[in-house]
Structure formats: structure tokens, C-alpha cells
Amino acid sequence: MAKYYYLFLFLTYSLVTFSQNSDNESVFRVSLNDLELTTYPKDSSANALVLYENGKSFVDPTSYNLRTEEQHKVKILNKDGFKHANITIPLYIKDGNAFEKVEHIIATTYNLIDNNVTTTKLEKDQIFNEKYDEHHTLVKFTLPNVKEGSVITYSYTKVTPFMFNYRGWDFQSEIPKLYSEYNASIPGNWNYNIKLIGGKQLAVNETSIKDACLTGGNGGSANCFEARYVMKDMPAFIEEDYMTSKSNYLARLEYELKTFQRFNGIKDDYTKTWKTVDDELKKDDNIGRQLTKSVDTETLLSADILNNTNLLSKAQDIYKYVQDNYTWNEEYRIFQDTSIKNLIKNKSGNVSSINILLHNLLQQAGIEVKPILLSTRNNGFSTKLFPVISEFNYIIVQATINNKTYLLDAVDKYLNFGDIPFRCLNSYGRLLDFKNGSDWIDIEPSKLSTVQYKVELNLDDKQVISGNVNAKNTGYHALNKRKAYYPNKTEYVNKIHDKNAYLEISNHKVLSEGKTSEDFIETYDVEYENAVSGDNIYLNPFLTKFFSENPFKLQERTYPIDFGYKDTYYYTFKLNFNDAYNVLELPKEIALNLPDSKGQIIFSSNVLGNSILITLKVNFKDAIYQPEYYPYLKEFFSKIVDIQTNSIILLKKKE
Incomplete structure (x- = not known):
């Protein structure tokens, strides 16, 4: 579940600390070190890097509009990072007389060529407006002359009359950020709930009060609550399988208007019970x-x-x-x-x-x-x-x-x-x-979701391997099967064959009752091809794989692994052979547990008479795992994939 921290602006001004902002302009300027940077040591996979960004929101004392001034400095590390030179600014339109606008767009590309710094500025005719829908317009521009190694800077001011929609701030994005700062100035007339999302810690969290920052009619005035928030060395947020919306976990500030008090004393409530x-x-x-x-x-x-x-x-x-x-x-x-x-x-x-x-x-x-x-x-x-x-x-x-x-x-x-x-x-x-x-x-799901496969094969005197597969899925696994099978039954069977080119599939039947049954039960006959090599038979017992690859590839994951439901996978395999063969090699048995017994892999292989028995059971006891389980789940899935891919049975014909 996402972590939220609420900073309530009661505007009583009793808990106040005073601070000085950093020298923004000097940090915003592009340095030789910025241009000479070739990689980001903390994330070698990064294709671009935010070197610095700053936002400042305040109420214009003349127009009472909310103004947000933004500065961004980004290093383009390689060609894959060029897309970060494409900038889009969304603007909201309520009606013909109430709309947001953007002013003072300034953008420059810096390149280091033969030890000389060159600059290319964005021209006004390179800025475009695009209607998105009835209530939104997009302002777009692309930084000119971007190359590998470029540093781009852009700044603008966004103006809005909609104080209910106080500007939030994203401290995290799909590329890492060295420094991200947001400054907010809120007159005491407006009372907001502030929500810090993503569970990341602020490097700087400073507040102060500015007296009489806003004046109104009849000599009324309001003090301003001023805050400075900074996050440093923010990792890139990379989406991966088994997650809910990234909005749950992206480190950012959001504002929710509670009340507005006019200078004549009338109070409007916006947050309801x-x-x-x-x-x-x-x-x-x-x-x-x-x-x-x-x-x-x-x-x-x-x-x-x-x-x-x-x-x-x-x-x-x-x-x-x-x-x-x-x-x-x-x-x-x-x-x-x-x-x-x-x-x-x-x-x-x-x-x-x-x-x-x-x-x-x-x-x-x-x-x-x-x-x-x-x-x-x-x-x-x-x-x-x-x-x-x-x-x-x-x-x-x-x-x-x-x-x-x-x-x-x-x-x-x-x-x-x-x-x-x-x-x-x-x-x-x-x-x-x-x-x-x-x-x-x-x-929560009312039922456990399961996948069960029972495979029994026979090796005859002609070295033909054939047999039967029985499969049963329940819960969400059954739902996925029904959705795949009923719209196109032929395509469904073809996909079973496509997953294993060495299998011939025949006599496929679905035994469950209809497209809304509790389970999905199917059976089909199979025959192996190309398993024989001289006097030896090499056989992977896994005719179907629960996971074809490891879904977890990040070095570190900072948000939960959300499967949605608990589930269990169970696979049994039996190969019957005659006295003409010896079993030379079986896969090694494996037992692996997740910490706190939150998951388990049990893999066994045995010979019983003239039969080989293989069993794999995978059990996930939780639907949601917190980020600290990520390295263990990564290893867990790697082991499952390895078992299914590399488990080889070797039989040799007797002389």
C-alpha cells in the first residue's frame, strides 16, 4: 500500500522555523562539470539525469492568480535520453473566461564541442499549442540541437486562477534526480491538506511566516505560510510487473483545499465529511x-x-x-x-x-x-x-x-x-x-487461485513418448483461461503447441461447465518429437511453464510487489518406461523458502520402479509483498525459471 504523510496547514503560525533559500540562479547555470559528465554512477542504466530543478508557487498580490515559476536542468546521457528534451505543459480551461496560461518560456541547449561550449536557444516559433480535449490544452516544445552529452535548461511560469488546484510537485520521475526543490507560499485565507506521497524522506523541510503578503478590500491582509521542500539523489521510478498505479508510489506533494476565508470573514468549506x-x-x-x-x-x-x-x-x-x-x-x-x-x-x-x-x-x-x-x-x-x-x-x-x-x-x-x-x-x-x-x-478475493498440472507419459519399445495432460485452474487463473479459450478455441489450442514446438497436441477437451464456471479443467493428449538422440533420451519434464522468465529485473524496487491475490502452482510429472532403459540423470531436488515463510518452492525427483516422478510446488502466501522482499522474490522467480528450463531427465538404452 502507498505511504502518505499529511502536513496540515492550520495556519496558526505557532510552529515556525526560518530559513534561507539556496542560491538558485548559480545552481541553475550550466557548468563545465555538467557538460563533461558522461554517466551517473548510482544508476549506470540512466539515459538522462535531472541535475537540478526548482519550483516556486505564490499568489500574485495584484491579480490573486496562483503563479508557479519552474527551472529545470537536465543532462542527456545517450540517444535514449533524447525524449526528455520533449517538454509538455498541460493547461486547464474551465470556460472562455477562466483558463490557465504559461508565460516566459526560455529554453537552451548546451553542448561541449572541441572544448568549446555552444548554446542553441529555443525560438518562439518552435513552441506549439495543441488542444487535448474540451478542458485541456497542451503547450509543447522540443529543445533544439540535442546530442549525446547535451545539457538542457528550460524555465517558464504557469499562471492559474484556480486556487483550489494548488500546484503540486513531483520529486521523482522515470529518470534519476540529483536535486529537486519546491517552494510554496500560501496566504492564510487558504487552508490546505498537504499530502506527501511515496514514502521518501525530505532532505529539507523548512517553514516560515511572511507578514501581510496579501492585501484585500477594507484594509484586510493575510500572512503567508512559506515552505521549502527538497529531495536529493532520487532514484528513477521504473515501472515493473505486479504493481498498481505508479501514482501510489511516485514521490510527490499534493494539495487538497480544505477551506477558504474571504477578507469579509465568510468561510467556504471544500473538504467534506x-x-x-x-x-x-x-x-x-x-x-x-x-x-x-x-x-x-x-x-x-x-x-x-x-x-x-x-x-x-x-x-x-x-x-x-x-x-x-x-x-x-x-x-x-x-x-x-x-x-x-x-x-x-x-x-x-x-x-x-x-x-x-x-x-x-x-x-x-x-x-x-x-x-x-x-x-x-x-x-x-x-x-x-x-x-x-x-x-x-x-x-x-x-x-x-x-x-x-x-x-x-x-x-x-x-x-x-x-x-x-x-x-x-x-x-x-x-x-x-x-x-x-x-x-x-x-x-480481497474470496477464493484461492491455483494452477495444477498432472502429466503422465509412456515410453514404448519404439522410443515413442506419448501420454496425457490434465490441468485444472481455479480463481483468477481460471478466469484468465476462460477468457483465452471461449472467444477462439482453435487459437487457444494452437498457442499450447506454440509454447512447445516438440509437442504434438490432440484430443483437447474442456471439462468444466461454461464460461462462468468456478474452475477451468482441460485435458489433451501429447506426443514428444526429437527426444531421442542415439541410445539416449533427453527430456524436459515441464510441458508447460508457470513463468517463462523472471519478471523482476531491477537492481532495487522501492514500491510493493502486488500480485493481487494469493496463489499456488502445482505440477506433477510421471514417465513410465520399460526394462530396456536406465535412468542416468535426474534433476536435483530443491527446497527454498521466502523470509517469514511467505512463500515456498518444493521440487523433487524420484525413480519408483520403472517410473520417474517429478513434482514442483510453488506457493505464494501473500498477495502483497513489501519492497524489502524484492531481492528474495527476485531470487525466488529465478529459481522457478531455472527449474522449469534446466530440469533434464536422461535415460540410456541398455546394451
Whole structure:
């Protein structure tokens, strides 16, 4: 889970330290050392390096606009770093009279050629405006004459009238940073929650008070809370498999406006309590009022469903009805276009409309249900300390039947009753209860996910190796299999063959029941080719591999390894042979545990009579591992890949 640190600006000015800012201009200037730098010792893979950056936000005492002045100095280490000379500045437009703008763009490229420093400046006609959408414009420019070894500098001022959106600051990016500084000046009229995300420590955290920095009507004035924040030697943030949104972990400052007090004393509250939000959602046309809409069940549901007296069976039938008859339009938009009337008419709708219809049908069937607001894995964690409704982008349903709780989502046509999509496994959600008040709940899979393979082969007198594979997947592994198999069964079988060119696949059958079954069971026959070399037989027992490569390649990972769910992999292999062969070599047995017994590999190989028995079991006991487990998981996966790749059985024909 992401680490958040909250620095609350109560603006009582009781805890204050005074400081001097660094000499920004001298540090911003390009030095000979900057140009002669060829590599970054702390990260030899870096293609560019932020040498220095500085931001300063303050309220203009004349216009009351928020101004942010930025300076950036970047070293381009190689050709792969050229992309960091492409700069984009997003601007927000509320309407024709309220919009952000950028001023004073200055950009220069420095090169060291034959011991001479050359400079190339950005021209005004090299700056472009691009409309992104109805509310955003992008200002773009590319530093000119960039080469390997260049140092680029650019600075600009961003002006915004939107004080509710106080400028945050990213201390971390996809390239390392030597020095990143942000200075904020906030008049006492504005009261913000400040959130430091990413779990990184500030090298400098200094605050002070500037008297009468802002004046208003009738002689009113406000003092300013001034802060200086610095981080140094920040590593690059590199995305890797098994993570949620990088926004959860990227080191940065964010501001959330709590209150604004006018010079006449009137106070406006912006940060609400959950009680207030619950009341608003209850009255909201797209949420609360849709959740209480009556549905004509007599028209929609069959008599068999309506007359079913078994609540669990009835809930499952209603779930399947919604799942089969309404198609997700691939839009979330959970607070817009949620009309279940339109959904029933069009047979297609967004996440909210489909799951609200499911909620209402279950409720009318006498089943206890409540909606849950979520933020999906790609959307980032929602803030727990205070309500930020815009951070939620998904709705699912909680149903309680016979004292057992089920999480339901009818959007995915391959989901089994009681499962939710992988995208929803983001630690927690907000359970809405308009009578008793909403509350946070943990979002966890209800079932263990497993992969099981049982392979039995026979070596006959003609040196032909053939046999059968039985496989069973449960949980999210089964869901992935169903999604791969049912849309194109032929392609699915072809991919099994493609993964092992020395296998002939035949008689493939799926034994599980339909595309929403709890498990995915399959069986097929196989025949080996090219396993015989003279009198010897070389055989890798792993006809399928759990992991074809190690997903963990970083030197260090500073954010959690989030698999989403706990799972177990189990592979058994049996080769029957006759007395004409001797077993010359078997793979070595291995047992490996993660620290604190949070995972285990057990690999064994034995000969029992005229049979070779191979067993591999891999168990992950946690869904989420903290960064300190990364080197162990890296070794863990390396061992799994090695076992599956290099485990060779050698049989020699008797003379």
C-alpha cells in the first residue's frame, strides 16, 4: 500500500522555523562539470539525469492568480535520453473566461564541442499549442540541437486562477534526480491538506511566516505560510510487473483545499465529511436515486427466477441474467449516464448502470445489498483521511445471503458469482450505507487461485513418448483461461503447441461447465518429437511453464510487489518406461523458502520402479509483498525459471 504523510496547514503560525533559500540562479547555470559528465554512477542504466530543478508557487498580490515559476536542468546521457528534451505543459480551461496560461518560456541547449561550449536557444516559433480535449490544452516544445552529452535548461511560469488546484510537485520521475526543490507560499485565507506521497524522506523541510503578503478590500491582509521542500539523489521510478498505479508510489506533494476565508470573514468549506458526502450521494440523481429505482421484475425476469425460494440460487440466477443480457460499453463514468432505464432500453451501459441494475434486482428479490465505491488498480489508491469522490471510478455490489458476504460485478461476462475483476483488487473500497453511514472495507478475493498440472507419459519399445495432460485452474487463473479459450478455441489450442514446438497436441477437451464456471479443467493428449538422440533420451519434464522468465529485473524496487491475490502452482510429472532403459540423470531436488515463510518452492525427483516422478510446488502466501522482499522474490522467480528450463531427465538404452 502507498505511504502518505499529511502536513496540515492550520495556519496558526505557532510552529515556525526560518530559513534561507539556496542560491538558485548559480545552481541553475550550466557548468563545465555538467557538460563533461558522461554517466551517473548510482544508476549506470540512466539515459538522462535531472541535475537540478526548482519550483516556486505564490499568489500574485495584484491579480490573486496562483503563479508557479519552474527551472529545470537536465543532462542527456545517450540517444535514449533524447525524449526528455520533449517538454509538455498541460493547461486547464474551465470556460472562455477562466483558463490557465504559461508565460516566459526560455529554453537552451548546451553542448561541449572541441572544448568549446555552444548554446542553441529555443525560438518562439518552435513552441506549439495543441488542444487535448474540451478542458485541456497542451503547450509543447522540443529543445533544439540535442546530442549525446547535451545539457538542457528550460524555465517558464504557469499562471492559474484556480486556487483550489494548488500546484503540486513531483520529486521523482522515470529518470534519476540529483536535486529537486519546491517552494510554496500560501496566504492564510487558504487552508490546505498537504499530502506527501511515496514514502521518501525530505532532505529539507523548512517553514516560515511572511507578514501581510496579501492585501484585500477594507484594509484586510493575510500572512503567508512559506515552505521549502527538497529531495536529493532520487532514484528513477521504473515501472515493473505486479504493481498498481505508479501514482501510489511516485514521490510527490499534493494539495487538497480544505477551506477558504474571504477578507469579509465568510468561510467556504471544500473538504467534506463522509456524513456530508453520504447525504449528497443519497440525493444524487446518478447514484442514490438510481439505487432506489423500482424495476419491473415481472417483465425482465423469468418465472423460474421469480418463483425460486432459495435466496442464494435466486441471487445467482439474477446475476447471470444481468451478466448475459447487458453489455459493458467500456466506460466507467460512475457518476454520469447511470440511468438503468436507458440500460434496459439499450442493453448496453457503463459500470454504474449495470451494477446498479444488479443491486436493484437483488434488493427487490429480498436480498440485502449495498453498493461499494472503488478506485481500480490503474487509477491509484483513494484517500482515506477525507472524502475525495473524484478518486473513485468503479462501483460493485455487496450481497449478504445466509450470513455470507459476496462481492459482485456483472460487467465481466466471464466472472463467476462471488468474484470481481482483477482491476478491482486495489486493497479497499467505500461501502455505502445511506441509513447507518458509509465505511471502508477490505477488498480481497474470496477464493484461492491455483494452477495444477498432472502429466503422465509412456515410453514404448519404439522410443515413442506419448501420454496425457490434465490441468485444472481455479480463481483468477481460471478466469484468465476462460477468457483465452471461449472467444477462439482453435487459437487457444494452437498457442499450447506454440509454447512447445516438440509437442504434438490432440484430443483437447474442456471439462468444466461454461464460461462462468468456478474452475477451468482441460485435458489433451501429447506426443514428444526429437527426444531421442542415439541410445539416449533427453527430456524436459515441464510441458508447460508457470513463468517463462523472471519478471523482476531491477537492481532495487522501492514500491510493493502486488500480485493481487494469493496463489499456488502445482505440477506433477510421471514417465513410465520399460526394462530396456536406465535412468542416468535426474534433476536435483530443491527446497527454498521466502523470509517469514511467505512463500515456498518444493521440487523433487524420484525413480519408483520403472517410473520417474517429478513434482514442483510453488506457493505464494501473500498477495502483497513489501519492497524489502524484492531481492528474495527476485531470487525466488529465478529459481522457478531455472527449474522449469534446466530440469533434464536422461535415460540410456541398455546394451
